[in-house]
Amino acid sequence: MHHEALSGALPGDNMGCNVQNMPVKDVCCGNIAGDSTKDPPMEATAQVIILNHPGQISAGYAPYWIATQLPLLARLLN
Template structure:
């Protein structure tokens, strides 16, 4: 981004080129999630509140694509019903 001073930017701001490709919100995204401790099962449709920096937002798990081994990172199950 050109012609923007560091002093003009604050925590939480989003900077981008407003003419060529302005920043946009995402309707959905793919994420790798590590579950540390959860009392029940997590399946498609589960809606936890995620914390990203200072934001707290509910995100729905539309599809769980795979289950991985924590130590090796290798896929243990494709499209599991629950984890």
């Protein structure tokens, strides 16, 4: 799709956006975009690979993450 409005995207969808007055260097792969003043994004879904963990991981595990300089608490659902 090119120059078409979308209400959302699914995993594997290739999408892009054009934000006026924002340098390309300020946009990183994996960023979540939204309007912080009107209906900001409240959740995101990610596919995560954990490389080293001392115990067993199951649904409900809530590690502390740092994503693009933003500290947050995440919860694994399944």
